[in-house]
Amino acid sequence: MGKTEMKRTVTSLSSMFPTEEAQKAAKRVEETLLDKQNEMNQLRGFIADNTSLINLVQKLPDELHHDIMVPFGKAAFLPGRLIHTNEFLVLLGESYYAERTAKQAAEILKRRGKSLESKVDSLKAVMQDLKAEASFFDSTASEAAEGLVEIREEYEDESSTQRESQSGRNKMVIDYFSEDEDYKSGETFSFLDPLEQDSPSFTEADNMVGASEDEEYARIMSRLEELEKEELAAESCGEDDEDQDNNPAESDGDDEEQTKAVFDRKKNKGYSSLDHDQRYSESRKPLQQSKGKDPMKEEMSNNYHHQDLINQLACTGLTVEPVTKGKMSHSGNMRQDTKMLNPSITASAPSEKKVKFAVEHSSRNEKSVQTSNSGFDGSKAFTGSIVEHTENMEKNLAGQSTTSSQLSGSQPWKPVSRFKMQRKYIQSSDRHFNSFKTCFFGPTQNPKNKSINDQLSPLSTPSNFPKSTSAKPQTLTLMPAL
Amino acid sequence: MSSSSTALRELQRDLENKANDLSKLQKDIAKNHQVKKKYTIQLGENELVLKELDLLNEDANVYKLIGPVLVKQDLAEANANVRKRIEYISAELKRLDASLQDLEEKQYSKREAILKVQQRIQSHQAGKAKA
Numbered sequence: 302m303g304k305t306e307m308k309r310t311v312t313s314l315s316s317m318f319p320t321e322e323a324q325k326a327a328k329r330v331e332e333t334l335l336d337k338q339n340e341m342n343q344l345r346g347f348i349a350d351n352t353s354l355i356n357l358v359q360k361l362p363d364e365l366h367h368d369i370m371v372p373f374g375k376a377a378f379l380p381g382r383l384i385h386t387n388e389f390l391v392l393l394g395e396s397y398y399a400e401r402t403a404k405q406a407a408e409i410l411k412r413r414g415k416s417l418e419s420k421v422d423s424l425k426a427v428m429q430d431l432k433a434e435a436s437f438f439d440s441t442a443s444e445a446a447e448g449l450v451e452i453r454e455e456y457e458d459e460s461s462t463q464r465e466s467q468s469g470r471n472k473m474v475i476d477y478f479s480e481d482e483d484y485k486s487g488e489t490f491s492f493l494d495p496l497e498q499d500s501p502s503f504t505e506a507d508n509m510v511g512a513s514e515d516e517e518y519a520r521i522m523s524r525l526e527e528l529e530k531e532e533l534a535a536e537s538c539g540e541d542d543e544d545q546d547n548n549p550a551e552s553d554g555d556d557e558e559q560t561k562a563v564f565d566r567k568k569n570k571g572y573s574s575l576d577h578d579q580r581y582s583e584s585r586k587p588l589q590q591s592k593g594k595d596p597m598k599e600e601m602s603n604n605y606h607h608q609d610l611i612n613q614l615a616c617t618g619l620t621v622e623p624v625t626k627g628k629m630s631h632s633g634n635m636r637q638d639t640k641m642l643n644p645s646i647t648a649s650a651p652s653e654k655k656v657k658f659a660v661e662h663s664s665r666n667e668k669s670v671q672t673s674n675s676g677f678d679g680s681k682a683f684t685g686s687i688v689e690h691t692e693n694m695e696k697n698l699a700g701q702s703t704t705s706s707q708l709s710g711s712q713p714w715k716p717v718s719r720f721k722m723q724r725k726y727i728q729s730s731d732r733h734f735n736s737f738k739t740c741f742f743g744p745t746q747n748p749k750n751k752s753i754n755d756q757l758s759p760l761s762t763p764s765n766f767p768k769s770t771s772a773k774p775q776t777l778t779l780m781p782a783l
Numbered sequence: 784m785s786s787s788s789t790a791l792r793e794l795q796r797d798l799e800n801k802a803n804d805l806s807k808l809q810k811d812i813a814k815n816h817q818v819k820k821k822y823t824i825q826l827g828e829n830e831l832v833l834k835e836l837d838l839l840n841e842d843a844n845v846y847k848l849i850g851p852v853l854v855k856q857d858l859a860e861a862n863a864n865v866r867k868r869i870e871y872i873s874a875e876l877k878r879l880d881a882s883l884q885d886l887e888e889k890q891y892s893k894r895e896a897i898l899k900v901q902q903r904i905q906s907h908q909a910g911k912a913k914a
Contacts, residue, residue, distance in 0.1 A: 394832040395825075395868070396848040397861055399839055409835060416831070 309454045315445040323445055327438030334431045341424050348417050355410045362387040362403040791907050798900045805893045812886045819879045826872045833865045 361367070364386060371381035389406040390398045401409065836858065839845070845861045846853040856864075 390846065390853075393835045394828040395865065397832055397836070397856075397865070398846040398848060398853060399835065400844040400846075412835075413831075 309452060311450055311452050314441070314449040314451055317451075318441055318445050320442050320445045323438055323442035327435055327442060330431055330435040330438055334428060334435060337424060337428050337431060341421065341428065344417060344421050344424065348414060348421070351410055351414045351417065355407050355414070358389065358403050358407050358410065787907065787911060791904065791911075794900055794904050794907065798897060798904065801893060801897045801900060805890065805897060808886055808890045808893060812883065812890065815879060815883050815886065819876065819883065822872055822876050822879065826869065826876065829865055829869045829872065833862070833869065836862050836865060 361383070365384070366386065367383040369381055369383050370378040373379045387403050389401045389403060391401050391406050391409055392398055393409075836845070839858060841858065843858060845856050845858050847856050847861065848854075
């Protein structure tokens with residue numbers, strides 16, 4: 302538990318994915334999308350032709366004969382009469398024809414219509430994928446242009462057994478939180494990223510998300526209890542106690558982090574209005590988590606949460622402009638794809654994302670800055686990327702995102718610290734679900750993101766999961782070393 | 784100096800040759816892809832025909848368009864023909880797949896070789912610059 306060794310790497314997104322390259326890729330995807338669109342139009346034309354033909358074939362035998370104009374050459378027509386109105390020679394394909402009655406011919410045509418429709422469906426799916434890909438490329442380009450930075454830290458997996466035991470605890474914690482009014486925006490983050498809780502200071506200092514896992518369940522439990530006791534004691538005293546407790550845990554913790562934490566706190570006060578909404582979202586989410594061990598559910602809740610955050614942020618009109626995209630990191634899938642961009646990632650608020658948190662659960666706790674797609678290693682547990690446009694921006698962001706951890710240091714909110722503790726456990730249990738989406742969504746956020754993420758998330762989990770077993774032991778832990 | 788420059792020239796020639804080979808391979812691959820696509824479409828069509836033929840009654844009249852004439856065919860015969868055709872196309876597709884894979888492997892190794900040559904050229908140039 303006491304190990305606080307962590308590796309962090311910070312890379313600017315633009316170095317990995319040059320803006321022009323990303324834009325080029327986006328353009329290419331757009332082109333293929335256009336091609337597919339044409340194909341789709343053609344198919345639709347076929348379907349329309351087919352249905353009109355079916356109508357005609359069904360109508361023809363109504364009369365014994367039809368007076369028609371027979372085309373004669375290119376420009377001429379002759380008056381003629383159509384007889385044998387119930388005899389059709391149907392081209393089956395490959396220059397085979399069959400004699401059929403009107404009814405039988407209509408059946409053949411209907412079968413053809415069905416196959417056409419199935420083609421349209423598959424084409425639609427392909428187009429959706431392409432669209433997601435395109436939006437991802439766009440977002441990557443804009444992120445790179447904005448100087449987004451990705452931070453990766455190593456993360457250690459915990460045994461899944463913890464999860465059950467903790468689910469109950471989570472609920473309690475949640476309730477507690479909902480009642481607590483002081484609870485700040487940062488806490489929402491903690492909910493989103495269970496990993497963060499382990500390393501609260503990291504997030505503050507570096508705007509990075511720390512991930513830690515406990516290898517030994519029993520150990521963790523005992524520690525948790527101790528911490529809780531401490532927290533209780535700390536309640537009367539104020540935060541200072543907590544600070545001491547938590548800080549020692551992070552042996553590596555930088556001094557900077559602490560200072561930042563303080564700073565963040567100050568900022569947090571400004572956000573009080575946000576707190577309510579956030580709290581709601583948080584409370585909701587934990588509940589879901591506790592109930593559903595399903596990675597899917599969790600993801601959903603995460604998304605939900607994000608949106609809440611976004612809305613709140615937009616409403617409050619924060620100075621920070623924390624428009625962020627949630628990036629899903631499908632670590633497994635993404636890695637293997639040679640393509641940099643997978644459709645799976647679909648963050649769409651292109652212009653305004655300043656902070657992007659990409660959390661990955663994976664065996665390793667390395668944080669490295671990467672674009673969500675191509676660079677992702679499944680092994681990287683956790684990634685947070687933050688765009689730092691200006692100092693002010695950064696600070697603000699830090700305050701919002703990392704308050705929970707910061708709070709523990711200097712602030713008197715016991716609930717927060719407790720919550721964190723709890724979260725940690727949860728986290729470990731949750732390792733199944735690899736990709737967390739933790740982001741601020743800007744007001745401009747694309748509604749599609751959500752759905753896409755939902756779809757994608759399940760995919761990502763299986764691939765990542767096996768990797769976790771081989772996780773590196775390096776971990777960050779908040780808990781004080783005993 | 785002169786010896787190194789000649790070596791460099793040789794390397795560059797080598798690189799050029801390899802690049803040509805690679806582009807040839809890529810052309811082949813593209814052609815193969817096209818053929819494969821064509822066959823796949825034909826296979827789909829034949830399968831459709833077979834399905835429809837299976838749905839026909841025994842006494843249904845089936846014709847085959849040969850040039851400008853419709854030739855009446857036995858249903859069983861048409862059925863067998865289509866089946867044979869499907870078999871042939873599937874075999875062809877398999878063959879194409881194998882050759883495609885082979886070509887892609889070749890392309891990959893060519894690329895590796897080109898990369899190596901490029902690196903060597905670079906190191907040469909770097910050595911030159913130092914000297």
